[in-house]
Amino acid sequence: MKKRIISLITAIILSFTLTGCSDDGLDKVLKYDIPDNPETLDPQQANEPISELIIGNVFCGLFGKNADGTLKNAVCESYSVSDDGLVYNFKLREDIFWVDGESEIQCKAQDFVFGFKRLFSPETNAPNAEDYFCIKNSKRIQSGAISDFSQLGVKALGDFELEITLDYTNPRFLDMLCDAPAMPCCEELFIKSRGKYGLSAECTPSNGAFYVRSWHYDPYAETDVNNVVLSRNYKNAEALNICPSGLNFFIVDESTFVADLLNKEVSCLAVSTREKSLVDGKYPCEEYPSVTCGLIFNRDYAAFRNEDFLKGLSRLINREQLTDDILDFEAAEGVVSRQVKVNGESYRDVVGKRDNLVYDEKTAGEYLKNAKSSVNSSAFTGARVIVPDDFSQTAVSYIMQDWQREAGFYCVLERLSESEYRRRLESGDYEIALYKLTGKYDSPAAYLEQFCYNNAGNYSGYSN
Structure with a gap:
């Protein structure tokens, strides 16, 4: 080069500049227009904003983010870090559950271990695996130099205790645990999906605020029938303090975005500065x-x-x-x-x-x-x-x-x-x-x- x-x-x-616009947020079901069908709702495979947006509402990692960008506990109840910054110990809460329409399974430390194994497996070919190469032996496992996954620096010390060991310190490691690649994966439900994990409503389990009730997309159909409908995860509603009863993502042409907001057909919207003038004074906006x-x-x-x-x-x-x-x-x-x-x-x-x-x-x-x-x-x-x-x-x-x-x-x-x-x-x-x-x-x-x-x-x- x-x-x-x-x-x-x-x-x-x-x-x-992009501008986010929203109404007062008091709708029982929030509606949101998106320009394309999500490619996948598999957190370890996702690599585009629409998928990551929906994944953030369906899955729950160790941490989440407050509105000001600071960290907040999610599945993690408490944690400690070794003096050398290489070993993280997480105590997990016991009131978070997986649901998939048929099963209710407690979310445990083993789910995070399996999620990271998938992230670094050469077979997964995860697009964002390299972002987490600070985790002990992850790069060597992903390259195929090590085939023994027990050497990966992610271990369950019990059902609700997780330990992650790093090869080198990373000052933003905790922030990275908020992102899609670090989401847990229930091995039982993954096997149940028979190779279609994250590709349909039936094969996308949830341990987060909402579960995927339905997912319809036909590129040749009228746009109003193309949508991803999320309903409140009833098992996690109290634990995660979930307010809306649902989130509806409508896959529509971008030219209809502002019209849908003005007609109160959607609750929030991302628009360009050029379109912002159409909603100025009517809705609160953040740039x-x-x-x-x-x-x-x-x-x-x-x-x-x-x-x-x-x-x-x-x-x-x-x-x-x-x-x-x-x-x-x-x-x-x-x-x-x-x-x-x-x-x-x-x-x-x-x-x-x-x-x-x-x-x-x-x-x-x-x-x-x-x-x-x-x-x-x-x-x-x-x-x-x-x-x-x-x-x-x-x-x-x-x-x-x-x-x-x-x-x-x-x-x-x-x-x-x-x-x-x-x-x-x-x-x-x-x-x-x-x-x-x-x-x-x-x-x-x-x-x-x-x-x-x-x-x-x-x-x-x-x-x-």
């Missing part, structure tokens, strides 16, 4: 920047080995103008957005705001003049910019126009399929790339770990 580097000094950093964007400059390209040239281009990015002119974007305070929490506080309040470079044509001109005096000027004529085809090119087009007008630097935009875009990034076959940085979970580590040398998605060339 060719060496390359992302310069946050020279990058344009913006945030794409969450979901993507931080930057430009990666390939340092194998002669012009981008010159620091003055990069500084000159960065001074020609008018962030304030971009924010004013482009809906759904705002200038970011840094790679990690303000909404990401650390111990319940905004990460930006903890570490401080990153000051973006100010648009300054005069200073940019001086940098560019210095650059062209030290390197053959033909190196500064232009470059190709690759952009994934599912992302707006508007911001990049604005920047390219300014670079052309003020610096005589001509760029050609290439829109690529996701697979071709990734191939070009990995092979180094680009000069500039628009890069979208997202986090899998609510922690600064979800963003910053992508710049670690051993992260498969580290296209920046940084190393820790």
